[in-house]
Amino acid sequence: MTEHLPPGPRGHRLRGNLPRYEADRLGFLRRCQEEYGDFCSFDGNTVVVSDPATVHEILGKTNAEYLAEGTLFAGGDDLDEAAERAAVWMAARRKGSRGFNRRVATAHAERMIGMLDEQLGRAGSQTVDVQPLMARVSGCMVADYCFSGEGSELVETIEAQVAAAIPIMSAARVLPRWMPAARNRRFAAARRRTMAAIGGIVDRRRARPAPESPRDLLDVLLAARDPELTQHQIEEVLRVTLLASYGVPGTTLAWIVRELSFRPDIQARVQDEATAWDGRETPPELAELPYTEALVKEILRAYTPTWLMGRTVREEVRVGSWTLAPGRQIMFCPYLIHRDPRWWDEPEKIDPGRWLGEKAPHARHAYFPFGAGPRTCLGTHLGMLQLTLVTSWLARRYAIAVETPGTVPASPAALLSPAGLRASFAVREHEDAGFVSAGGR
Numbered sequence: 111m112t113e114h115l116p117p118g119p120r121g122h123r124l125r126g127n128l129p130r131y132e133a134d135r136l137g138f139l140r141r142c143q144e145e146y147g148d149f150c151s152f153d154g155n156t157v158v159v160s161d162p163a164t165v166h167e168i169l170g171k172t173n174a175e176y177l178a179e180g181t182l183f184a185g186g187d188d189l190d191e192a193a194e195r196a197a198v199w200m201a202a203r204r205k206g207s208r209g210f211n212r213r214v215a216t217a218h219a220e221r222m223i224g225m226l227d228e229q230l231g232r233a234g235s236q237t238v239d240v241q242p243l244m245a246r247v248s249g250c251m252v253a254d255y256c257f258s259g260e261g262s263e264l265v266e267t268i269e270a271q272v273a274a275a276i277p278i279m280s281a282a283r284v285l286p287r288w289m290p291a292a293r294n295r296r297f298a299a300a301r302r303r304t305m306a307a308i309g310g311i312v313d314r315r316r317a318r319p320a321p322e323s324p325r326d327l328l329d330v331l332l333a334a335r336d337p338e339l340t341q342h343q344i345e346e347v348l349r350v351t352l353l354a355s356y357g358v359p360g361t362t363l364a365w366i367v368r369e370l371s372f373r374p375d376i377q378a379r380v381q382d383e384a385t386a387w388d389g390r391e392t393p394p395e396l397a398e399l400p401y402t403e404a405l406v407k408e409i410l411r412a413y414t415p416t417w418l419m420g421r422t423v424r425e426e427v428r429v430g431s432w433t434l435a436p437g438r439q440i441m442f443c444p445y446l447i448h449r450d451p452r453w454w455d456e457p458e459k460i461d462p463g464r465w466l467g468e469k470a471p472h473a474r475h476a477y478f479p480f481g482a483g484p485r486t487c488l489g490t491h492l493g494m495l496q497l498t499l500v501t502s503w504l505a506r507r508y509a510i511a512v513e514t515p516g517t518v519p520a521s522p523a524a525l526l527s528p529a530g531l532r533a534s535f536a537v538r539e540h541e542d543a544g545f546v547s548a549g550g551r
């Protein structure tokens with residue numbers, strides 16, 4: 111079949127559409143959709159898809175007709191090598207996913223509030239940059255979920271690897287072949303350090319007797335039988351978990367901090383619900399915090415941290431009425447789909463209440479902050495649990511004062527974050543009796 115790409119902006123003779131995209135990423139993608147519709151060719155290599163049903167179909171066919179792996183690190187467009195990496199990961203993912211169970215998540219819930227209190231306690235009542243602070247809080251939480259207390263030694267190593275990956279990831283979709291070698295070398299060195307640190311913790315844990323019931327993901331992975339996970343699979347599950355989640359819940363928390371402070375009506379309802387913590391020693395269940403959970407869903411809709419996702423075409427495919435050749439990149443922007451008035455009522459309004467009705471507040475497949483299909487987020491339940499409990503606890507325990515005046519621009523880099531948001535977190539004086547975290551004592 112002959113390739114048949116959808117139309118799109120022509121762009122500059124040499125630099126294509128890159129300068130316009132870089133100047134205003136969200137605006138550029140929105141204008142492309144307005145002008146060319148739900149299928150638009152970006153640069154002769156990349157197709158932007160904005161139709162929810164087609165996006166859902168593409169996500170569902172990942173690992174078969176499409177790859178989640180970029181071809182970036184394979185030294186060229188080596189699709190077979192990328193498919194092989196996908197197969198190795200999927201084998202580890204299938205076995206490792208049993209570690210993402212509710213028991214481990216609940217055991218971790220109490221410790222994670224302690225981590226929040228500890229990090230906010232270090233900041234005192236100073237005004238701080240919210241995004242990096244919350245990224246650190248969520249990084250500590252995921253490390254704890256993986257390794258309990260031993261995870262704390264790893265957080266800085268992961269931060270360094272993410273920092274090395276960001277320039278590559280943010281350029282990856284548009285600059286796949288121009289990537290300067292120095293960036294790749296820095297990334298490879300950071301990755302080696304991460305793997306050595308993870309391997310060290312796994313080896314130390316193996317040498318100790320197994321606990322009666324698993325405290326964290328590593329305990330579950332080591333206890334798996336029929337068949338056991340190999341050392342490589344264990345390390346891969348841990349590495350991907352730490353990296354795929356780094357900063358993602360933290361970015362959402364930063365947006366939540368902003369919303370709680372700008373919308374007293376929302377804050378008051380979250381605080382009302384936070385009485386669920388009164389007189390108890392363990393955190394409440396999600397079912398006790400329905401409005402807070404609805405706020406989290408609404409923030410994940412309106413400020414989707416993973417605002418841009420992509421796939422690589424593995425075999426020639428039909429996408430809508432177009433034919434794409436192997437190696438083509440497909441991009442989709444959950445942020446735009448989550449704000450499209452064709453699929454949502456009043457999408458620009460932040461309204462947690464839309465999630466409290468009987469029916470889903472959106473057209474089919476038009477909400478996917480955690481992705482979909484075989485590569486959907488492994489931490490969906492854990493992420494919702496972390497975000498809901500932390501939001502409730504923030505509103506209950508802290509008086510948040512946001513310093514940044516006016517609106518805070520959404521900055522679409524590797525994640526969509528509130529650029530320059532600064533705030534202070536003072537412990538409220540009239541705190542009710544009830545749950546006390548280890549970090550807040």
Ligand code: HEM
Nearest residue numbers: 351354355358359416479480481482485486487488489493
């Ligand atoms: C706000 C919270 C979170 C959001 C919005 C989120 C979103 C996502 C998205 C969009 C993907 C890519 C899915 C795809 O390509 O189809 C992903 C992948 C992944 N996430 Fe999350 N995530 C969150 C939290 C977490 C947490 C807390 C963990 C684990 C502790 C986690 C573990 C993973 C893993 C392991 C993958 C890779 C799955 C694969 O490639 O097979 N995520 N996440």
